[in-house]
Amino acid sequence: MLQNMFAHKRTLSFEVFPPKKDGDFESAFQVMDELGKLSPDFISVTYGAGGSRAGKTVEIASYIQNTLGIDAVAHVTCVGSSRESLLGVAESLKEQNVRYALALRGDRPKDMTDEQFASRDFEHASDMMEFLGGSTDLIMAGACYPEKHYESFSMEADLNHLKKKQEAGAKFLISQMFFDNDYYYSFLEKAQKKGIDIPICAGIMPITSARQLGTTITLSGSSIPKALSDLIAAYGDNKDDMRKAGIDYAIRQIRDLQENGVNDIHIYAMNKPKATGEITAAIYR
Ligand code: FAD
Numbered sequence: 001m002l003q004n005m006f007a008h009k010r011t012l013s014f015e016v017f018p019p020k021k022d023g024d025f026e027s028a029f030q031v032m033d034e035l036g037k038l039s040p041d042f043i044s045v046t047y048g049a050g051g052s053r054a055g056k057t058v059e060i061a062s063y064i065q066n067t068l069g070i071d072a073v074a075h076v077t078c079v080g081s082s083r084e085s086l087l088g089v090a091e092s093l094k095e096q097n098v099r100y101a102l103a104l105r106g107d108r109p110k111d112m113t114d115e116q117f118a119s120r121d122f123e124h125a126s127d128m129m130e131f132l133g134g135s136t137d138l139i140m141a142g143a144c145y146p147e148k149h150y151e152s153f154s155m156e157a158d159l160n161h162l163k164k165k166q167e168a169g170a171k172f173l174i175s176q177m178f179f180d181n182d183y184y185y186s187f188l189e190k191a192q193k194k195g196i197d198i199p200i201c202a203g204i205m206p207i208t209s210a211r212q213l214g215t216t217i218t219l220s221g222s223s224i225p226k227a228l229s230d231l232i233a234a235y236g237d238n239k240d241d242m243r244k245a246g247i248d249y250a251i252r253q254i255r256d257l258q259e260n261g262v263n264d265i266h267i268y269a270m271n272k273p274k275a276t277g278e279i280t281a282a283i284y285r
Contacts, residue, residue, distance in 0.1 A: 010263045040070060066096065
C-alpha cells in the first residue's frame, strides 16, 4: 500500500483543511474535485486544533478516498483526544476505508487551559503512534521540522525525537513548511546521519498574499529568507502581482529541490486549486 503511494519517481501530495461550517461541505467537495484532477499521490486533511471537528476530517478524507479514489491521510492529534476518542476516530476511518493517519501531538488551542493541555493521554506524537500501531491497522506518518520544532532545545534533540517516531512505526514524514531550501538540505543530511531512512515529503507553502505570510510565520515559526521578504516589499500592495510572485517563488523552490534530488513534494494547498494547479503544471513530475 505504501509502495503505491511512493511508487512514482516523484511524489506529489497536498494538504487541505475541512470546512469550518457544516453547510460548507458541498463547496469543499468541489475544491477536492479540482485538486483531485491534478492527480496527487495523496491528499492529507488537517485536524481542528485540540481535536475539535474530528468528524469533518473523517468526512473529507472519506470523500478523497472513496469518491476521488486518491489515498487520503487523516491528521489526528493527541491534544484534546483521549485513548477512547482516538480509537473512535480510528474506527470511523476504517469504516470509510481511510488507511493512513498523520499522527501529531497538536498545539494548545487558545481556549484550552494549561491543565487541560497537560492532561492528555499521550505526551508526544510517538506515544500515540505506538498506541495506534498496536491497536489499529492505520499506517502512520509523522511531522518533521527542517528548522527544528519551536520547543526543542536543539536540532540534535529534535532529531533524536524524530528517530523515535520512526521507531514507533511512522512509515513516512511530512515536513513543516520552509522557504529556504538550504535549511532543508542541511536537515536531510542530519536526519540521514541519525538513521532516519523513511520517505520525507518536503512541505511547500505558496505565499499568495502579504497577510498570509504574517499568519504563516506565527503558526509555523519558519524563517523568511531575504528573497521572499524582498518580494513582499516589491509586490505586497498589489494583489495580482503578489499572487503571481508567490506562486513563482514556490515553483522556483520546488525546481531547486528537484534538481538537488528531493523527489517528494507536499504542497500546503490551503484549499486553493487554482494556485496549486499553476504550480503543479510548472514542475516536472
Ligand atoms: P511531537 O513529535 O510530540 O513533538 C513536539 C515537541 O516535543 C518537539 O519539540 C519534539 O522534539 C519534542 N519531543 C517529541 N518526542 C519527545 C520525547 N519522547 N521526549 C521529549 N521530547 C519529545 N496541528 C493540528 O492541531 N492539526 C493538524 O492537522 C496539524 N497538521 C500538521 C501537519 C504538519 C505537516 C506539521 C509539520 C504540523 C501540523 N500541526 C497540526 C502542528 C503540530 O501539531 C505542532 O507542530 C505541534 O507543536 C507538534 O506536533 P508533533 O506531532 O511534531 O509533536
